[in-house]
Amino acid sequence: TQVHYIAVIAGDGIGKEVTPVAQQVLEYAIQGVAKFEFTPFDLGAERYLRDGAILPDDELEALKSYDAILLGAIGDPRIQAGILERGLLLKLRFAFDQYVNLRPSKLYKGVTSPLSKPGDIDFVVVREGTEGLYCGAGGSVRKGTPAEVATEVSINTAYGVERVVRYAFDLAMKRRKHITLVHKKNVLVNAGDMWQRIVARVGEEYPEVTHDYCHIDAATIYMVTEPSRFDVILTDNLFGDILTDEAGAVVGGVGYSASGCINASGEFPSMFEPIHGSAPDIAGRGIANPTAAVLSAAMMLRHLGYDEIAQRIEAAVEADIEQLGSTPRSTEQVGRDIIARLA
Numbered sequence: 001t002q003v004h005y006i007a008v009i010a011g012d013g014i015g016k017e018v019t020p021v022a023q024q025v026l027e028y029a030i031q032g033v034a035k036f037e038f039t040p041f042d043l044g045a046e047r048y049l050r051d052g053a054i055l056p057d058d059e060l061e062a063l064k065s066y067d068a069i070l071l072g073a074i075g076d077p078r079i080q081a082g083i084l085e086r087g088l089l090l091k092l093r094f095a096f097d098q099y100v101n102l103r104p105s106k107l108y109k110g111v112t113s114p115l116s117k118p119g120d121i122d123f124v125v126v127r128e129g130t131e132g133l134y135c136g137a138g139g140s141v142r143k144g145t146p147a148e149v150a151t152e153v154s155i156n157t158a159y160g161v162e163r164v165v166r167y168a169f170d171l172a173m174k175r176r177k178h179i180t181l182v183h184k185k186n187v188l189v190n191a192g193d194m195w196q197r198i199v200a201r202v203g204e205e206y207p208e209v210t211h212d213y214c215h216i217d218a219a220t221i222y223m224v225t226e227p228s229r230f231d232v233i234l235t236d237n238l239f240g241d242i243l244t245d246e247a248g249a250v251v252g253g254v255g256y257s258a259s260g261c262i263n264a265s266g267e268f269p270s271m272f273e274p275i276h277g278s279a280p281d282i283a284g285r286g287i288a289n290p291t292a293a294v295l296s297a298a299m300m301l302r303h304l305g306y307d308e309i310a311q312r313i314e315a316a317v318e319a320d321i322e323q324l325g326s327t328p329r330s331t332e333q334v335g336r337d338i339i340a341r342l343a
């Protein structure tokens with residue numbers, strides 16, 4: 001049998017509680033077909049507080065050889081904001097060239113949306129993951145003086161944009177065949193125009209896929225007034241960050257939101273993580289909902305080529321939410337319930 005080597009960064013807070021459930025579901029679902037070998041990596045807040053290490057070079061190098069990375073959550077109120085985000089999460093996304101940040105949103109039966117007229121919400125945001133304002137290009141001069149100047153430069157390369165645009169079109173072909181490019185081309189004229197031209201050019205190769213365009217500010221309105229209009233939303237790194245938090249909220253909270261940071265060329269491992277954070281307020285009590293972690297694990301399966309098994313897990317999760325979504329359950333109980341449905 002084929003063995004898949006998975007690096008596990010459970011991380012902090014509820015990440016440590018939901019990730020083992022995702023692993024159990026994976027192991028159960030793959031049996032008889034292949035095997036997973038999980039290797040834990042001690043990275044995150046605890047490690048940083050213990051020995052000051054965030055992501056040492058040798059561990060980054062070691063991670064490179066895995067087939068995928070399963071990540072729980074990173075973050076701790078004792079650590080200054082930005083240190084682990086940039087030093088661990090963003091470093092992994094950039095080092096492993098995870099240029100597609102894939103974030104599906106679906107309103108499940110049994111979940112209450114805060115929208116009065118939610119309609120059928122089922123779209124996926126394809127967020128560019130390695131460029132834009134996240135590059136860290138820019139700087140500050142005369143810091144702390146009244147003459148201080150701070151710049152953040154958004155880097156958009158034709159190469160980087162084209163590859164994520166192609167990914168979005170390929171994905172649209174497997175869905176309802178519609179792409180909405182979200183940008184702010186009326187103000188960010190250089191990057192916006194380039195994104196638009198690349199979408200138009202690549203779109204010619206996909207005559208079945210329709211595409212339209214929406215400014216980011218208008219997109220945030222449509223997301224609450226008419227989210228069913230979206231199928232594939234294609235956007236840059238920062239717009240995608242903001243829009244996917246809103247997307248999580250309209251489908252009833254980020255507790256159901258999975259994500260994949262994907263190196264679609266296959267050169268480096270891709271990373272799968274729930275969108276929610278480490279939730280220190282409920283950590284340690286065994287009550288965190290592992291649904292998003294399980295759905296992220298299903299995304300990992302799909303990435304590894306197990307489409308059918310991924311679908312089975314998603315169906316089990318969907319049924320679980322519909323029937324038991326509003327019943328208070330422990331983290332482990334939700335895992336057992338999902339596995340029982342797979343049986």
Ligand code: IPM
Pocket residue numbers: 085086089090241
């Ligand atoms: C996310 C997070 C990260 C991001 C932070 C923690 C750096 O908000 O995954 O959406 O901005 O990408």
Ligand code: MN
Pocket residue numbers: 241242245
């Ligand atoms: Mn975010």
